[in-house]
Amino acid sequence: MDDAALLGAAQLLAKSLTPGDLDHTLSRITAAAVEVLPEVQYASITVKHSDGRLETVAPTDDVLWGVDAAQYELQEGPCYQAATDTAHVISPDLAVDERFPKYAETAVAVGIRAQMGLRLFDAPKSQGALNLYSQTPGAFEDLSSLGELFRHQSAMAIEYANEIQNLQEALRTRRTIGQAVGILMERYTLTDQRAFAFLTRLSQHGNTKLRRLAEELVADVQRKGEQGTGQG
Numbered sequence: 358m359d360d361a362a363l364l365g366a367a368q369l370l371a372k373s374l375t376p377g378d379l380d381h382t383l384s385r386i387t388a389a390a391v392e393v394l395p396e397v398q399y400a401s402i403t404v405k406h407s408d409g410r411l412e413t414v415a416p417t418d419d420v421l422w423g424v425d426a427a428q429y430e431l432q433e434g435p436c437y438q439a440a441t442d443t444a445h446v447i448s449p450d451l452a453v454d455e456r457f458p459k460y461a462e463t464a465v466a467v468g469i470r471a472q473m474g475l476r477l478f479d480a481p482k483s484q485g486a487l488n489l490y491s492q493t494p495g496a497f498e499d500l501s502s503l504g505e506l507f508r509h510q511s512a513m514a515i516e517y518a519n520e521i522q523n524l525q526e527a528l529r530t531r532r533t534i535g536q537a538v539g540i541l542m543e544r545y546t547l548t549d550q551r552a553f554a555f556l557t558r559l560s561q562h563g564n565t566k567l568r569r570l571a572e573e574l575v576a577d578v579q580r581k582g583e584q585g586t587g588q589g
Contacts, residue, residue, distance in 0.1 A: 380415075383402055383414050383415040384415040386402065386415070386477075386487065387401055387402060387416065387417050387487070388400075388417060389507075390417075390487065390489055390507065391417050393507070394489065394507060395496075396471075396491045396493045396496040396497070397489045397490070397491055397496075398418075398490060398491055398492050399416070399417050399418045399420065399421055399469070399489075399490040400416075400417050400487065400488060400489055400490065401413050401414070401415060401416035401417065401421045401425055401436070401487075401488045401490075402414045402415050402477065402485055402486065402487055402488065403425060403436050403437070403439070403440040403474075403485060403486045403488055404440070404483055404484075404485045405440045405441055405483060405484050405485070406482070407482045407483060411429045411437070411441075413425040413426070414485075420467050421488075421490070423467070424463060424464060424467060424469065424490070425488065427463040427464075428460055431459050431460050433456075433457050433459055433460045434457050434460040434464075434472070434474075435447070435448050435457070435472045435473060435474035435488070436472070436474045436486055436488035437460075437474075438474060439474025439475060439476050439486035439487075439488070440474070440476075440484060440485065440486040443474075444475075444476040445473075445474065445475055445476065446473065446474040447472075447473045447474075447497050447498075448471060448472045448473070448497075449471050449494070449495050449496060449497055449498045450470060450471060450494045450495060451464050451465055451469065451470055451472060452465050452470065452494070464490075468492050469490045469492065470491060470492055470493060470494045470496070471490075471491040471492075471493060471494060471495065471496035471497055472488070472489065472490050472491070472497075473488075473489040473496075473497040474486050474487070474488055474489075475487040475489070475507070478516075487507075530568045530571075533568065533571045533572055533575055534553075534556070534567060534571045536571070536575045537556055537570070537571035537574045537575055538552045538553050538556060539552075540574055540575065540578055541555055541556060541574075556571065556574075
């Protein structure tokens with residue numbers, strides 16, 4: 358790929374990877390891969406969870422559910438290796454790739470001839486890889502510069518989405534704790550400071566996270582309210 362084509366692809370990529378919540382971002386990454394990267398017909402993301410479980414996310418075509426599942430079951434293939442071991446794995450021609458003899462049969466049978474796995478992120482509780490699939494033998498042999506650019510841009514989008522998700526979670530937690538404090542203030546005629554201190558002591562004595570305790574208290578009040586409405 359020459360410099361002009363690389364620049365054009367980079368500009369298109371920047372427009373395609375619009376940041377949003379995590380689900381939206383992952384879907385945009387796989388859609389952009391098919392739209393921007395040459396000779397890519399399908400794309401998906403493999404997430405490896407802390408318990409070792411592998412999950413396919415945001416596939417651009419239903420055929421990938423079976424293709425990815427075969428890699429997980431056989432523990433073989435570019436996307437399996439990129440998610441669990443090697444950061445970048447390229448197989449320009451699966452039909453003759455001696456590394457993946459069992460998986461290659463499944464891939465070639467549905468028309469996939471070349472494949473690339475790109476590690477996207479390494480988080481404390483999970484790691485993920487972008488899986489690129491092509492129907493053209495010999496694909497991905499000249500994708501190093503654009504592939505690295507795509508990986509970098511995607512990682513930035515995921516980091517942004519995680520920050521947004523964490524912020525939203527923090528706001529939800531804060532709101533729930535505020536509701537719990539309000540319940541205690543009304544129930545025991547306490548000031549907000551005393552109610553918060555009381556909630557904190559309950560959390561410490563019960564060895565329960567403050568957020569979890571607040572959620573249980575709010576849920577209990579809502580449940581009793583619904584029961585009272587039903588009886589009325």
